[in-house]
Amino acid sequence: KSSKGLIKVDPCRVVGTVDDKTYSGFLEHMGRCIYEGIVDYDCKVPGLTNDKGYRLDVAKALKDLEMPVVRYPGGNFVSSYHWMDGVGPKENRPRRPELAWLGEESNHFGTDEFMEWCEFIGTEPYLCLNMGTGTLDEALAWLEYCNSDRNTYYANLRRKNGHEKPYNVKYWSLGNEVWGPWQVGQMTAEDYSKTAFQWAKALKLLDPSIKLVACGCNGFSEWDYTVTQALISQIDYYSIHDYTSSSDYYKNVTCPAAAERAIQITSKLIDLAKITQKVPNRNVKICFDEWNVWDPDRAPGHLGAEEKYTLSDAIAVAAWGNLFIRQAPHVGMANIAQCVNVIAPVMTTGTDSFLQTIYHPFLLFCKYMRGESLNLHVEGPVYTGETGFSDHVDYMAWIKDIEPALMLLDVSATKKDGYINIAVANRSLDEDLTTSIVFEGDYQEIVTTYTVYHDDIAASNTIDNKEVVSIKEATCKFEDLKAYTFKKHSFVLLRVAIA
Ligand code: AHR
Known part of the structure; x- marks a missing residue:
């Protein structure tokens, strides 16, 4: 089956700049993310790690993403983490019970190891x-x-630990x-606002150059109203989190729309808050x-x-990428959670690694x-079945009333370095969409296309079969864009050079 679509591109219609930090990452002391993912101190395979124990295959896969910033050390883990346990000679570092994931933490990877790894990767x-x-x-003290x-105690402690220059x-x-009931030290919005306000003031006294991120919830809750009102004068960023997923195909690929609404x-x-305060x-x-995309119930192991x-x-990840581009004026940073082994695009075994399906659209966005x-301007068939949006926001009945019309063709575009880049996810399960892409302006004859596709929507990559889903690069003529066919359940990125 085949339906028709229309995409109109005008390079003058700029809505905002995509902050490079949109392509940031996140590492947590959780499961096999740090130990076995970022580092393997016991690795016996020649060449798999360097002298600092970094997994070089993982480092390469993450370097290719050019992540500007990586968040650390949690996540839930941080709520019972004492950074002092993770600095100084490794033999003196205490092994601690860990309360978020009910494991044990050796503290062999801590602040200095993370900073050195960031430098190695080329990220901030x-x-x-x-809290x-x-x-x-x-x-x-950590700051x-x-x-x-x-010439003060903790700055000198860093020097004593072999790091003369500040990490800034x-x-x-x-x-x-x-706010989470699973959190060690859960707080009410009022208590958090009061404490975070005091912390923010003190931290900025010590180092006025830092940027502070307040802890938000899903972006449309009472918590978010209270905390934005209380902290707006002190913060630089307001954080929200969301993981989408469904075993139903259409719900899975439409669920990210809830995150787009949350940003709005x-x-x-x-x-x-800026006005009232x-x-x-x-x-x-x-x-x-x-x-x-994460459903802890469908992933094996006690952490899911x-x-x-x-x-x-x-x-679904392509739909996430598209929403960040469309909402560029509001997004100062976004961090895929996480980078390796835990809810991750990159997976390791003790001897090898592979890239999961989601790595490929994410790489193209990055x-x-x-x-x-x-x-x-996008036209095309609208999905009329039950969406992931309504499922996902079930607990906030009112937000259902503002569910957007969800088009099967999910699209975003950027302009950079003389190229128009158009990211298109055809979310239809059974229809190819022949789409007329119409442009203002003049363009070069050859267009580069990158396609992520497989006949089987359930196709995945494994350690034994790494390339089942990957990126196929090709070219087409600019003329061909007048009727370009986006295959069913595919993601395509088109690079069109301005003449
Ligand atoms: O990324 C996994 C967990 O999900 C994080 O620790 C927590 O912040 C979120 O609930």
Whole structure:
């Protein structure tokens, strides 16, 4: 079957700049993410790790994504993490019970190891503060350890540990999911607002150059209203989290629409707080510092963390990418959660690794969907069945009333370095969509296309069969875009060179 679509592209219709930090990552001491993913201190395979124990195959896969920022050390883990346990000689570091995932933490990978790894990868660190069992004193000490060049105790402790120069960590978040009932040290919005306000003031006294991220919820809850109102004058980013997923194909690929609505609503809450709190010129952006496709119930293991991704999930991740581009004016940072082994595009065994299906659309976004976001006109069939949107936001009945019409063709576009980049997910399960792509302006004759497709929507990559779903590069003529066929359940990125 085949239906028709229309995409109109006008390079002058710029809606905003895509912040490079949209393609950031997240590492947590959870499952096999750090130990066995980022480092393997016991590796016996020649060449798989370097002298610092870094997994070189993982480092290469993450380097290719050019992630500007990586968030660490949690996640829920951070709410009972004491950073001092993870610095100094390894033989002196205490092994601790860990309360988020009920494991044990050796503390062999800590602040200095993370900073060195960031340098190796070419990314900037983003640290999350412990607002569960941690204190403001401890947070200030961590900031001093990382950023101070003065002759003071924690700055000198860093020097003693072999790191003369400060790390200058710019991004710091005030706790993680502090609202969650699973959290060590769960707080009410009022209590969090009061404490985070005090922490923010003190942290900025010690280092006024840092950027602070407040802990938001889903972006459209009471928590979000209260916390944006209370903290707007102190913060630089407001964080929201969401993981989408469904075993139903259409729900899986339409679910990210809920995150797009969340961004739109959060940006209004931020605007409202700026007006009511009389700080109209404050620059506060959304930091979507955990997002991905994840259903803990369908992943094996007690953490439900080692999600196995299919082509359906790759299409869902493409929909996530598209929404970040469309909402570019509001998004200051977004962090795929996580990077390796845990809810991750990259998976390892003790001797090898492979890229999951979701890595491929994510790589294409990371490489090409930067620059200026364009406002498009898109026509095509609308999905009329039950969507993931309504399922996902079930607990907030009112938001269902503002469910957008979900088109099968999910599209975004950017302009950068003389190219128009158009990202198209055809979410139809059974229809190819022959689409007329119409442009303002003049373009070169040859267009490059990158396609992620497989006949079987359940296709996935494994350690023994790594390339079942991957990127196929091809070219077509600019003329061909007048009637370009997007195959059913495919993701295509088109690169069109401006003449
Ligand atoms: O990324 C896994 C977990 O999901 C994080 O620890 C937590 O912040 C979120 O609930």
